[in-house]
Amino acid sequence: MASIDSPNAHLTPKETTWREPMSALRCGVAQREFTPPVGIMSGIWGAAKKFRSESIHIGLFLTAVAREDKSGAKSFIVGIDLCVLGCVECAHDLLSRIATGVGVFRDKILFASSHTHAVPLPCLHRSQKEGSELIPAFREAIISKTIEACKEAESKIEDVDVTWGYGHCDLAVNRDLPCGSQEVVAFNPDIVADDTLVVGRISNRSGKVIGTIANYACHPTTLAWDNMAVSPDYIGMARILVEKATGAPMMFLQGASGELSPRNQYSGDTALADKNGTMLGHAILSTLASMQSPGHGLRWNGIVESGALLGEWHEMPVRGSDICHEEKINAKVRVKELKSIAQLREEWAGIDAGALEERIMRAERLRIGYESNAEVDHPVWVWQWGEALFVAQPGEAYSYIQMELRRRNPGKVIFVLNLTNAPGLFYLPIKSAYNAPAYQAWQTLLAAGSLDSVIDSADQAIKRITGAK
Amino acid sequence: MARPDLQPPKAKSVHAPFSATLTAGFAQRVINPPVGIRAASWGAAKIHVATGIHNNITTTALAVKDESGKFQYLVTVDWGWWQGKSDDLSVRGVVLKELGIEENQLQLHLTHTHAGPSTATDVSHLEGGEFVAEYHKFATSEIIAACKQAAKNSIPATITWSYGKCDLAINRELPCGEIDIVGFNPGEPADDTLTVGRVCDANGKIIGTVVNYACHPTTLAWKNSKVSPDFVGEARDIVQAKTGAPMLFLQGASGDLAPRDGNSGDTEVADKNGRILGFATLATLEKMITSGKKMRFLEAVESGALLGDWEEVENQAPNTTAAVRLDIEVPLQKLPTIEELRERWKEVEEGARETRINRAMKLRAGYVLEGGRATHPVWIWQWGDAVIVGQPGEAYSYFQMELRRRHPDRVIFVLNCTNGPGYMYLPTPEAYKRFRYQAWQTLLAQGGLEIITDAVSNAISRLPRILR
Numbered sequence: 001m002a003s004i005d006s007p008n009a010h011l012t013p014k015e016t017t018w019r020e021p022m023s024a025l026r027c028g029v030a031q032r033e034f035t036p037p038v039g040i041m042s043g044i045w046g047a048a049k050k051f052r053s054e055s056i057h058i059g060l061f062l063t064a065v066a067r068e069d070k071s072g073a074k075s076f077i078v079g080i081d082l083c084v085l086g087c088v089e090c091a092h093d094l095l096s097r098i099a100t101g102v103g104v105f106r107d108k109i110l111f112a113s114s115h116t117h118a119v120p121l122p123c124l125h126r127s128q129k130e131g132s133e134l135i136p137a138f139r140e141a142i143i144s145k146t147i148e149a150c151k152e153a154e155s156k157i158e159d160v161d162v163t164w165g166y167g168h169c170d171l172a173v174n175r176d177l178p179c180g181s182q183e184v185v186a187f188n189p190d191i192v193a194d195d196t197l198v199v200g201r202i203s204n205r206s207g208k209v210i211g212t213i214a215n216y217a218c219h220p221t222t223l224a225w226d227n228m229a230v231s232p233d234y235i236g237m238a239r240i241l242v243e244k245a246t247g248a249p250m251m252f253l254q255g256a257s258g259e260l261s262p263r264n265q266y267s268g269d270t271a272l273a274d275k276n277g278t279m280l281g282h283a284i285l286s287t288l289a290s291m292q293s294p295g296h297g298l299r300w301n302g303i304v305e306s307g308a309l310l311g312e313w314h315e316m317p318v319r320g321s322d323i324c325h326e327e328k329i330n331a332k333v334r335v336k337e338l339k340s341i342a343q344l345r346e347e348w349a350g351i352d353a354g355a356l357e358e359r360i361m362r363a364e365r366l367r368i369g370y371e372s373n374a375e376v377d378h379p380v381w382v383w384q385w386g387e388a389l390f391v392a393q394p395g396e397a398y399s400y401i402q403m404e405l406r407r408r409n410p411g412k413v414i415f416v417l418n419l420t421n422a423p424g425l426f427y428l429p430i431k432s433a434y435n436a437p438a439y440q441a442w443q444t445l446l447a448a449g450s451l452d453s454v455i456d457s458a459d460q461a462i463k464r465i466t467g468a469k
Numbered sequence: 470m471a472r473p474d475l476q477p478p479k480a481k482s483v484h485a486p487f488s489a490t491l492t493a494g495f496a497q498r499v500i501n502p503p504v505g506i507r508a509a510s511w512g513a514a515k516i517h518v519a520t521g522i523h524n525n526i527t528t529t530a531l532a533v534k535d536e537s538g539k540f541q542y543l544v545t546v547d548w549g550w551w552q553g554k555s556d557d558l559s560v561r562g563v564v565l566k567e568l569g570i571e572e573n574q575l576q577l578h579l580t581h582t583h584a585g586p587s588t589a590t591d592v593s594h595l596e597g598g599e600f601v602a603e604y605h606k607f608a609t610s611e612i613i614a615a616c617k618q619a620a621k622n623s624i625p626a627t628i629t630w631s632y633g634k635c636d637l638a639i640n641r642e643l644p645c646g647e648i649d650i651v652g653f654n655p656g657e658p659a660d661d662t663l664t665v666g667r668v669c670d671a672n673g674k675i676i677g678t679v680v681n682y683a684c685h686p687t688t689l690a691w692k693n694s695k696v697s698p699d700f701v702g703e704a705r706d707i708v709q710a711k712t713g714a715p716m717l718f719l720q721g722a723s724g725d726l727a728p729r730d731g732n733s734g735d736t737e738v739a740d741k742n743g744r745i746l747g748f749a750t751l752a753t754l755e756k757m758i759t760s761g762k763k764m765r766f767l768e769a770v771e772s773g774a775l776l777g778d779w780e781e782v783e784n785q786a787p788n789t790t791a792a793v794r795l796d797i798e799v800p801l802q803k804l805p806t807i808e809e810l811r812e813r814w815k816e817v818e819e820g821a822r823e824t825r826i827n828r829a830m831k832l833r834a835g836y837v838l839e840g841g842r843a844t845h846p847v848w849i850w851q852w853g854d855a856v857i858v859g860q861p862g863e864a865y866s867y868f869q870m871e872l873r874r875r876h877p878d879r880v881i882f883v884l885n886c887t888n889g890p891g892y893m894y895l896p897t898p899e900a901y902k903r904f905r906y907q908a909w910q911t912l913l914a915q916g917g918l919e920i921i922t923d924a925v926s927n928a929i930s931r932l933p934r935i936l937r
Contacts, residue, residue, distance in 0.1 A: 011645035018655045047470075047772035168634040168661075170756045177766075177777050179475040184769045186777025189484045195634070225772065263756075263764070266778050279755040286748035289741055290636045292730070303650065304732070306513035306691060308906035311643050311652020312732050351771040352470035358773050439774035 006305045013311070019297025021164040021413045022320025023386020026068040027202055028156030029211030031249040032145040034081075035059040036138045036230060041131030042120045044083055045225035046355035052131035053120075057229040057270040058236030060119060062146055063251035065202070065211060066153035067324070067385060074157075075108040075326055075383070076150050077390065079213075079251035080142070081232040082113040084425055086123020087365035091422035094122060094143060101147035102154075106421070107328045109150070110381055110392045113419040115254045118223040118231040118273075126361055160202050160210065161295035161320060164388045164413040167197040167287030171234065171279045172218035172260040176438050183438040187263050194260070194399040196406065197280075198415050199287045200388060202248075203294030209248045214238070214284050215415040217255025217399050218262060222276050226268025234262065237277025242284050250284075253417050258398035258427050258440055295319070321386040325465050330377035331393075331457035333450035338372045362443075366426055370445045378424050378446075378454055382461040389466070391458050392417035394424040396440070397451060401428070404455050409462055428454060475769035475777075484779075485763035485937060487630040487880045488786035489853020492534035493668055494623030495677035497715040498611040499525045500546070502586040502604045502696060507597030510549055510583040511691035518597035519586065523695040523736040524702030526585065528612045529717040531668075531677060532619035533852060535790040540623075541850055542568070542616050543679075543857065545578045545717050546608070547698035548585045550886055551861070553831030557889040559590050560609050567613045572888075573794045576848050576859040577612075579886040581720045584689040584697040584739075591827070626668050626676060627761045627786055630855045630880035633663040633753030637700065637745040638684035641727040642905060649903040651727075659726050660866040662873065663746075664882050665753045666855065668714075669760035675712045680704070680750050681882040683721025683866055684728060688742050692734025700728065703743025708750050716750075719884045724865040724894050724907055761786070787935045791851040796844040797924045800914035801837065832912060836890040843912065845891045847925055851932045855880045858925055859887030863907070864895040868922055875926050878937070895921060 035056055036042075042053035062080035069075070085091035099106040121127050122139040174191035176183045200213035220233030232239070235252045242250045262276045292298065297318040304310040339347070344363055348356050370376060383390040389412060391405060402416035419425075427440035434441040434448040441448075462468070476482065501522050502508075509517035526547040532540045544564075551557040561577045568575070579588070590605070592598035640657035642649045666679035686699030698705070701718045708716045728742045758764065763784035770776045805813065810829060814822045837843050850857040856879050858872065869883035886892075894900075894907035895918040901908040911917075 008650075011648070011650060013643050013645050013652070013654075015655065018653070045772055046774075047770055047776070167636060169752065170633060177477055179477050179769060179777065182475070182775070184475055184777035185774050186766070186769070187484070187764070187779050190481065224776075264758075264779075264781075266776060275755060279752050282748040282752035282755065286635065286745050286752065289744035289748060290729075298653070298729075303645075304513050304691070306511050308512075308910070309648075309650045310513070310690075310732060311645065311650045313653050313729075315730075355470065355771045355773065362773060443774070 006303055008303045008305065008309055011303050013300060016300035017297060019318050020292060021387035023162040023388060024319040024322045025160050025162060025386055026157050027160045028066045028153040028158065029202060029249055030149040030152035030156065031061055031063045032149040033059050033061050034141045034145045036120055037134060039131055040120050040134035040138060041127050041129050042230050043118055043227065044121055045117065046358035047225040050228060051129040053230045054228040057231035057273065060230065060232055062149055063249045064149040064153040065251060066150060066157055068157045069324055074104055074154055076102065077110045078146055078150065079112050079114060079253050081116055081119060081235065083115055083117055083119055083121060084113055084419060085422060086121050087125050088368050088423045088425065090123040090125065091425065094139065095422060097143050098146050101143065102150040110390065110417065110420050112253050112392060112417050114220060114232060114235050114252050115419050116220040116231060116233040116235060118227055118229065118233055125365055159205050162386065163201045163291045163294065165199050165287055165291055166413065167199055167283055168195045169197040169216055169280055169283035170195055171262055171276055172257065173263040174259055175261040176259045176433065176436065178436065183436040185439050194403050196402065197283055197287060198413060199284055201288055201291055207294045209246045211248050212242060212246055212250045212288065213253065214250060215253040215255050215417065216280060217257035217402060218260050219257050221261050222265045222267055222273040223270065224266040229270055231270060231273060233273050234276035234280055237274040238281035238284065241278065241281030245285055253415060254419055256397040256399045256402040256416050256418055258396045258429060260399055324385055326383040329380050329382060329457055329461050331380055331454040332375055333378045333453050334447040335370050335372055335374045335376055335445050336447040338367060338445065367445055369423060379421065380454060380458050381420065382458060382465060384465050388413045388415060389462060390415045390417065392420035393454065394420055394422050395426055395428040397428040398430045400430050401451060401455050405459060408459050409468065470771040472769040472771060477766055482766040483763060485784055486758050487854035488784065489628040489855060490786040490788045491626055491628065491790065491852060492623050493626040494532050494619045494621065495529065495715045496615040496618035496622055497527055497529040498615045500528050500608040500611045501526050503600050505597055506600040506604055507587040507592050507595055508585065508696055509587060513691035516694040519696040520694040523697035523739065526696060526698060528615050529715050530615040530619040531679065531717055532616060532623050534623065535792065539574060540620050541792065542575045543717065544575065544612060544616060545580055545719060546612065547582055547701065548579045548588050549582055550579055550588065551889055551892045552589050552828055554835035554890040556588055556590050560605060561888065563609050564612055564616065568616055573792060573848065576857065576884065576887050578719055578859060578884050580686060580698060580701050580718050581886050582686040582697060582699040582701065584693055584695065584699055586696055624670055626670060628853065629667045629757045629760060631665050631753055631757055632880065633665060633749055634661045635663040635682055635746050635749035636661055637728055637742055638723065638726040639729045640725060641685065642725050649905045651906055653729050660870050662869065663749055663753055664880060665750060667754055667757055673760040675714045677714045678708060678712055678716045678754065679719065680716055681719040681721050681884065682746060683723035683869060684726050685723050687727050687731045688733055688739040689736065690732040695736060697736060697739060699739050700742035700746055703740040704747035704750060707744065707747030711751055719882060720886055722864040722866050722869040722883050722885055724863045724896060726866055787853040789851060789853060789933050789935060791932050793849040793928050795847040795849065795924055795928055797847060797921050799843055799845045799917040799920055801841060801843050801912050802914045804833065804912065832893060837912065845921055846888065847921065848888060849925065849928050854935055855882060856929055856932065857882045857884065859884040861887060861889040861891040862893050862895040865897050865918060867897050868895065868918060871922050872926055872929065876929050
């Protein structure tokens with residue numbers, strides 16, 4: 001109801017349209033549950049005394065989003081309630097079999113673990129304790145259910161409008177706590193954690209929400225060594241809240257959370273995981289509520305003479321970008337001087353035998369394919385889906401990568417995924433973590449400065465793909 | 470295996486939340502007006518009476534005992550704004566008298582909905598005005614009842630204070646050529662600070678929440694004719710459904726802030742905006758530590774990694790209270806006489822012209838003193854680690870951002886539309902330069918906001934300091 005006869009009717013802003021970052025894509029979404037039977041070996045905590053799971057807190061799910069490009073070729077993003085894929089041998093086997101089953105090249109699937117620490121490890125080599133007899137079937141279920149979900153998502157592909165947005169969530173805190181001569185993995189109140197939440201809402205052309213994507217960086221370590229329940233950790237309750245409100249599957253993608261975790265954690269109480277999940281779930285719902293109607297932006301409608309001189313914006317149908325590009329790049333990184341396994345045994349001689357063996361097992365399986373001081377490729381997938389970018393890599397990068405990529409590319413919505421595909425299943429810490437020293441710096445195989453190389457490579461790829469300077 | 474040798478420095482081994490331990494009680498009353506009552510917030514509206522009720526109009530009272538044993542009442546009402554001191558005192562004056570309290574014991578706050586019933590006492594001759602006096606009498610008695618009930622409900626309580634974030638508000642000062650108009654400006658960021666207090670009994674049960682956020686409740690505008698608390702209604706419904714306790718909403722310094730989706734006739738849009746705030750409030754409540762607790766570093770543990778465990782332990786929350794009232798001398802713009810106003814609006818139809826002149830004079834009454842001086846009242850209450858700053862104007866968000874920036878050691882609630890007189894915008898210098906509506910509505914000259922900000926900040930600095 002603009003006042004066309006107003007003497008001020010000529011007043012117009014410089015920009016007369018506005019919209020959120022949006023994409024017009026062809027996508028389908030599907031979800032599968034793959035909760036293992038109670039009794040399976042679960043959890044990956046060195047401090048744990050028991051390994052056989054005793055209950056299910058919330059079921060485990062995987063969610064697949066399939067996209068079809070103009071030539072009909074398909075690509076997939078899969079978010080799954082797993083911690084890590086295990087050793088590189090098991091990871092390659094699992095990813096190859098899934099790709100074969102779905103019928104695409106491996107680089108056409110981003111297989112992203114949520115990083116919950118309260119699930120079985122789908123690794124035949126590292127899972128050796130009580131309850132490990134159920135691991136092979138669990139691995140098979142992951143593979144078959146992922147293939148099923150991808151195929152179903154593919155079968156549901158339709159024209160969709162995706163609205164992308166940043167929000168905030170205060171779940172994560174910094175977890176590098178200086179304690180005398182070294183840093184301990186614990187809440188550090190002195191350092192502010194990145195609170196960025198990235199959300200995508202996928203709607204079909206009828207305006208119905210068919211799926212949501214949430215990307216947030218926070219270690220799912222609410223549940224720890226005292227917990228004997230299989231659980232997606234905080235992601236479980238967040239997903240329940242969001243899916244209840246939207247009526248559609250939510251895919252969670254773990255962000256660059258190398259040094260981020262919940263403030264209240266290391267618990268045996270699943271209610272605490274639910275509390276942390278409630279925080280994230282409500283933050284996602286707030287961000288979703290702030291979005292315009294699916295497939296709509298705003299258009300300047302003119303001046304209204306009221307008590308004040310008002311400007312009116314109206315919603316209008318609008319299509320986002322359909323420009324898509326997917327590529328894998330290899331960031332050149334250097335392996336650090338690796339201590340021999342014997343040296344590690346000597347260094348850790350004083351600690352509890354269980355924790356020691358866990359560490360040695362991890363170290364042995366981690367270094368397959370990596371030699372001291374060698375230059376190696378760290379794979380990074382940079383995918384542009386319309387007006388959103390996905391930057392995914394297998395390591396556990398510090399939040400510096402997501403903050404830096406978003407700072408260097410303002411105005412772009414960038415999802416940053418840790419723990420996606422393989423190889424490279426180790427931390428990517430900031431340089432100061434090596435001096436601290438922090439756990440992440442002695443766990444990783446890479447030398448200081450590797451994270452910066454990965455960031456520079458990803459940033460160059462973003463700019464090249466999007467044509468930005 | 471525990472590693473007692475690894476500890477953070479002693480000063481860093483405890484993390485206490487912002488908190489307070491006080492005697493506090495809540496009460497809430499529904500004060501819906503009759504359909505047909507005058508509801509005329511918008512000059513562009515064609516209908517000036519309520520044709521229905523979208524969501525409940527409420528009043529919520531929080532009574533807190535100060536150190537002398539007297540109650541301080543923080544009261545919110547889902548109404549718009551006062552036009553003048555006589556309207557304000559027709560309610561607030563009665564509340565003060567009936568409660569038998571001094572003026573400085575009450576902060577009576579309006580949430581600033583633009584879909585509320587008329588707050589004016591001089592509209593009985595206008596359509597729907599015949600319901601107003603009786604409704605105000607009813608609402609006033611309910612506000613008094615809520616205050617009494619809140620005092621009666623008061624118990625030893627622990628309050629946890631926290632900041633969160635909410636993306637509902639956008640900047641609403643849109644450059645259009647030489648001037649700025651009131652409309653969504655995508656080019657300017659908005660302050661997204663959300664301030665929340667969670668009040669719990671000794672068992673940790675929530676007895677009420679206090680939510681402070683700056684955003685004009687202008688979702689519903691001239692095309693709406695239903696009475697509504699605007700987005701505050703749905704936000705409150707969401708929070709109260711989860712906590713089972715009253716939520717007291719306090720409008721922040723939102724002179725320049727509004728929802729992106731606004732100026733609507735659709736109550737679903739108000740609900741959608743309310744969901745943004747309601748869910749953000751719930752997320753902020755959820756991040757709070759267990760009531761009455763703080764965190765203490767427990768020990769380092771050798772696991773796959775070297776982990777550090779924190780535990781929750783009893784916290785001695787501060788019970789400090791303080792109250793300060795400021796009357797800050799402020800510069801005024803050159804105020805036109807009645808004759809000059811008649812000349813200015815000579816083209817306007819006589820009835821509308823006299824209404825505008827009447828409003829202009831009501832705004833001045835009791836604010837502009839002898840000799841053309843004016844003072845702006847501000848009430849500053851300290852409740853433990855929190856400070857409640859209430860004033861009658863519509864301050865720009867600069868006010869709250871600046872106070873919070875200068876005082877990071879406290880949680881600061883900043884309230885517009887509280888008590889009176891001074892029911893006018895407190896704009897930034899840019900607003901005067903760009904001929905914004907807010908700068909011609911206000912009586913204050915440029916610089917008034919900065920003077921008030923400095924005076925309030927200095928007063929906060931003088932409040933009792935709490936060692937954390």
